[in-house]
Amino acid sequence: MSERKDFLLEIGTEEIPARFLPPALKQMRTLASEAFASKTLDYQQIEVYATPRRLTLLVKGLIIKQPDSKTEIKGPALKSSYDADGAPTKALLGFCKGHGLEPDSLRQKEISGNIYLFADKEINGQPTVAVLPELVNNFISKIYFPKPMRWGYQEMRFARPLRWLIVLFGDDVVDMEIAGIKADRISRGHRTLGSQQIVIDNPDSYLPQLAENFVICDQQQRRQIIWQQINHVAASVGGHVENDEELLTEVVFIVELPTALVGKFEQKYLQLPQELIITPMREHQRYFPVYDQGGKLLPLFITVRNGDDNYLETVAAGNEKVLRSRLADAEFFWHEDLAADREANIERLSSVVFHEKLGTLRQKVTRVGELATLIATKLNYDDKDLWQTQRAALLAKADLVSNVVYEFPELQGIIGEYYALAAGEEKLVAQAIREHYLPRFAGDLLPQCNSGIAVSLADKLDSLICFFAIGMQPTGSQDPYALRRAAAGCTQIIIKNNLDISLKEIIEFDYQLLPKDVASASMEECCSNLSDFFRQRVENYLDEEKVTYDIINAVTAKFGDNILDVLRRVEALRTFRQQPGFAPLMAGFTRAANLLRSAKSSQLPADIDDQLLKEEAEKQLYKQLLLVETDVKSAFEQKNYLSVLNHIGELTPFIDGFFTDLMVLTDDLALRNNRVALLKRIIALSASFGDLTKIVI
Numbered sequence: 001m002s003e004r005k006d007f008l009l010e011i012g013t014e015e016i017p018a019r020f021l022p023p024a025l026k027q028m029r030t031l032a033s034e035a036f037a038s039k040t041l042d043y044q045q046i047e048v049y050a051t052p053r054r055l056t057l058l059v060k061g062l063i064i065k066q067p068d069s070k071t072e073i074k075g076p077a078l079k080s081s082y083d084a085d086g087a088p089t090k091a092l093l094g095f096c097k098g099h100g101l102e103p104d105s106l107r108q109k110e111i112s113g114n115i116y117l118f119a120d121k122e123i124n125g126q127p128t129v130a131v132l133p134e135l136v137n138n139f140i141s142k143i144y145f146p147k148p149m150r151w152g153y154q155e156m157r158f159a160r161p162l163r164w165l166i167v168l169f170g171d172d173v174v175d176m177e178i179a180g181i182k183a184d185r186i187s188r189g190h191r192t193l194g195s196q197q198i199v200i201d202n203p204d205s206y207l208p209q210l211a212e213n214f215v216i217c218d219q220q221q222r223r224q225i226i227w228q229q230i231n232h233v234a235a236s237v238g239g240h241v242e243n244d245e246e247l248l249t250e251v252v253f254i255v256e257l258p259t260a261l262v263g264k265f266e267q268k269y270l271q272l273p274q275e276l277i278i279t280p281m282r283e284h285q286r287y288f289p290v291y292d293q294g295g296k297l298l299p300l301f302i303t304v305r306n307g308d309d310n311y312l313e314t315v316a317a318g319n320e321k322v323l324r325s326r327l328a329d330a331e332f333f334w335h336e337d338l339a340a341d342r343e344a345n346i347e348r349l350s351s352v353v354f355h356e357k358l359g360t361l362r363q364k365v366t367r368v369g370e371l372a373t374l375i376a377t378k379l380n381y382d383d384k385d386l387w388q389t390q391r392a393a394l395l396a397k398a399d400l401v402s403n404v405v406y407e408f409p410e411l412q413g414i415i416g417e418y419y420a421l422a423a424g425e426e427k428l429v430a431q432a433i434r435e436h437y438l439p440r441f442a443g444d445l446l447p448q449c450n451s452g453i454a455v456s457l458a459d460k461l462d463s464l465i466c467f468f469a470i471g472m473q474p475t476g477s478q479d480p481y482a483l484r485r486a487a488a489g490c491t492q493i494i495i496k497n498n499l500d501i502s503l504k505e506i507i508e509f510d511y512q513l514l515p516k517d518v519a520s521a522s523m524e525e526c527c528s529n530l531s532d533f534f535r536q537r538v539e540n541y542l543d544e545e546k547v548t549y550d551i552i553n554a555v556t557a558k559f560g561d562n563i564l565d566v567l568r569r570v571e572a573l574r575t576f577r578q579q580p581g582f583a584p585l586m587a588g589f590t591r592a593a594n595l596l597r598s599a600k601s602s603q604l605p606a607d608i609d610d611q612l613l614k615e616e617a618e619k620q621l622y623k624q625l626l627l628v629e630t631d632v633k634s635a636f637e638q639k640n641y642l643s644v645l646n647h648i649g650e651l652t653p654f655i656d657g658f659f660t661d662l663m664v665l666t667d668d669l670a671l672r673n674n675r676v677a678l679l680k681r682i683i684a685l686s687a688s689f690g691d692l693t694k695i696v697i
Contacts, residue, residue: 004044005128005170007059008203009136010187011178012164015052018253020145020159025050025219031139032057039131040066049217051256053188056217058203062169066125073099075117078108092117129169133176136167140178154179164188171202189213190257193307214308215256223252229260230288230302237262239290239298244282251286255306262290263316267299269327272334273418279408280326287323333403337415342423345398352401357518358466361397367513369393372458374509378501381450388451392432395420396455399433413437428452439489446493457493460486461503464533465510469519469526473533484537491537494563503534504561527561535559538566547574550696557691565639569689572641581649586697588655589686592679593693595664605677612674617661621654622678629685636688644689651682 016024028048036043036059044061075081081092081103088096088103096103099121106117141156148157156162156179167174167183176183187198187210194213200206207217216222227248234241251258269277274297281287287301303319305312349362358364372393376386399405399416408415413434420430428449435452436459438445447453467473467481474483494501504527511523521529535556542552547570555569576582613619628647635643658664664675686692 003064004061005064006203007043007057007062007132008166008168008200008206009057010164010166010200010206011055011140011158011162012166012188013053013055013158013162014160016050016055016159016253018052018250021050021052021055021219021253022249024055024143024145024159027143028055028057028139031142032059035135035139036062039135040069040125041128041131041135042067050219050253051215051217052254053191053256054217056206058206062128064129064170065127066131068125069123070120071123073119073121075106075119078115078117081117129172129174132167132169132174136174136176137178152180166200168200168203190215190307193257216258217256219252222255222258223248226251226255226258226260226304229258230304233260233262233302234288234290237290237298237300239292239300241288241290241302244288247282247286247288251304254286255304257307259305259307259309259312260302261305261309261312261316263287263301263303263320263323265299265301265320265323265327269331270297270299272327272331273415275411275414276330276334276404276408277327279410280330281323283408283410284326285319285323287319329407330404333407337399337402337404337419338422340402342395342398342419345401346394348401349397355466355470357470357515359515361400363515364462364466365394365397367462367510368396368455368458370513371462371506371510372454374506375457375501376450376454378505379450379454379499381454385450388426388429388432388449389454391425392429392436392451393455393458395425395429396433396436396459439492441485442488446496453493453497453499457490457499460490461506462510464490464530465507465526466514468530468533469511469514469521471520473529483533487534487537488540491534491541491563495541495567498564500562500564502561503531503563531559531561534563538563542570550694551577554692554694555690557694558688568639569641572645573690573695575642576645576649579649581646581652583697584656585649585652586692586695588652588659589683589692589695590697591659592655592683596676596680596683598665605673608677608681609674612671614671615662617654617657618675618678621651621658621682624651624654625678625682625685632685641689644686648686651685655682 025048029046032046032048042063043059045059047058047060049056049058075095076089076091081089083089092103095101095117096106099119101119101121106119108115109118110116143158145157145159147159149160150157151161158179162179162181164186165178165181165183166185166187167176168185173185174183185200187200187206188194188196189198189210190213194210194215198209198213200209210217216225230241265277277297278289281289281301285301285303287303290298290300290302292298301319301323305315307315346365347362349365350360352361353359354361354364369390372389373386376389381389396413396416399412399419402415402419404415405412413436417430417434420433421427428451431449432447432451432455435447435449436455438447438452438456447456463481464483464486467483472481479485493499507527507530508523511519511526519526538559539552539556542556543549551570551573555566555573559566608622610622613622628650631647631650632644635641635647658678662675664672664679666672666675683693
């Protein structure tokens with residue numbers, strides 16, 4: 001067994017934003033693994049760690065030397081390697097000299113009809129310590145951060161400036177440097193509690209030595225400690241904390257030595273909407289709200305200190321003071337907004353630009369109102385639901401000019417519901433104001449009430465239509481207006497609520513409401529581009545639902561403009577696939593499609609000439625086709641797609657007989673074209689359903 005040592009890399013930095021660290025850890029693991037594999041350096045295990053001030057790679061059992069290897073070296077062609085007398089040419093001698101070989105050691109190998117000389121060359125593996133400097137520099141340079149920095153005169157970009165560097169292979173420091181910092185064995189402990197000159201003996205002692213200096217380097221260990229402390233502190237005051245993975249992850253990467261503590265705020269603030277208390281607590285201060293056993297918010301919070309448990313009362317008092325100030329602001333904004341004229345707020349949207357080409361938010365509110373009315377009408381809402389939809393659409397954006405939303409943008413829609421209720425609006429109108437932003441992200445809740453569904457669709461579809469009309473659809477990874485999310489949200493709402501609506505009709509209606517002369521795309525282009533855009537969202541949804549790729553391709557080949565209709569056809573095809581007639585029909589369709597592709601369609605007659613149907617097999621197929629066409633048309637009109645497929649399946653024995661008894665591509669051109677035209681009409685029979693030739697048997 002090869003001798004092995006542990007390898008340690010610690011990149012010491014200024015404080016890195018917490019949100020940068022989880023993706024950086026994933027990249028480090030992947031990039032390091034790829035780097036070692038590329039250098040044939042075997043290892044037993046890779047571990048990655050991160051705190052706000054360091055990124056660490058710990059490789060267990062790294063071999064101390066690359067293995068020796070053989071490589072095949074291609075030399076000159078045989079015909080140019082020897083002269084007429086059989087003596088080696090300059091080309092051959094030069095090749096041998098360059099690789100330290102003798103001509104007699106070469107072997108011959110044929111490639112594409114030519115004979116070349118080859119040599120098997122032994123390559124001695126390098127010591128790992130000699131490979132590490134380049135390897136480490138290369139993979140560190142590939143770590144991506146959303147907003148990298150440069151510092152001093154360095155060309156390197158990183159999340160934050162580098163301040164120290166440890167590179168140890170076993171007990172020894174690897175001779176290298178990064179960004180002007182020479183590798184050493186000196187690490188730094190907790191900024192205020194630990195030593196700033198920790199001499200790391202070897203990779204194995206790294207974690208214990210940091211722990212002695214008040215740094216818990218393992219993020220999973222910190223997570224476990226933090227969550228245990230939070231639950232313990234919450235229980236000690238008679239409450240509990242709800243699981244919040246996003247906030248917990250952020251806190252994990254903010255601290256190196258966690259200590260949870262409880263703080264309190266005045267009882268009077270509980271009169272505010274719960275979200276108005278939690279938002280400044282969670283989003284601005286990274287505090288965990290505390291609830292009683294019944295789920296009611298308590299006037300308490302839990303925060304996690306980056307330090308030990310000394311002077312916790314002082315720390316708690318400082319945090320309470322900061323939160324008190326934020327809650328006082330929230331209370332002031334809340335009461336100021338309640339006193340405002342809500343109708344005036346709607347008109348204030350005229351001074352808020354939605355987009356420089358698309359006018360103001362007030363203009364958007366008008367479009368959304370008309371579009372929501374159209375959607376509600378198409379969905380056969382009763383008069384009550386229709387009125388609630390129109391009222392919610394009018395009020396949906398009014399909270400955007402409120403003081404609370406200006407201070408806490410996360411509360412748009414949420415605080416709008418509270419304002420509507422406080423002003424005496426109907427409950428479902430207020431609910432729709434909040435729900436029209438849903439879903440905000442993948443896996444989020446969907447609108448529940450009818451008015452919320454209509455306004456949510458109208459708001460998202462208006463944004464999609466507007467930006468596609470002015471040529472600002474997403475390209476590549478760029479999506480500044482979150483249009484992919486909007487389209488995915490519409491898709492989910494339509495599917496989950498079985499909404500039978502035409503996208504084309506909605507697009508054309510809203511397109512005509514746009515400000516004059518802003519559209520760079522015609523209505524037809526806008527409809528076509530949005531249809532393709534929604535088709536991609538539907539395909540993603542079907543893929544997540546474990547629909548096989550060939551069924552997705554077959555059905556979405558005829559996407560149309562009705563998402564629910566696509567789902568119906570998918571379910572019909574999935575059901576039909578389980579029936580015994582599926583495979584024979586698909587085999588016949590595939591053979592027909594292949595023949596059709598090989599024929600020259602320009603020579604085909606406009607229709608089938610029944611006078612040219614000479615053989616019984618083709619006569620029977622044509623006769624059955626006429627019957628099936630009538631049945632398929634009727635089933636399509638009823639949107640009974642399983643019946644469509646079953647009727648098409650009735651052709652199977654006749655298609656089989658046609659291929660068994662006849663030669664389609666006969667020498668008689670008229671007969672050949674007529675028979676191919678018959679196959680073309682059979683393929684066309686399913687064209688409105690999709691492309692069955694894409695099915696894989």
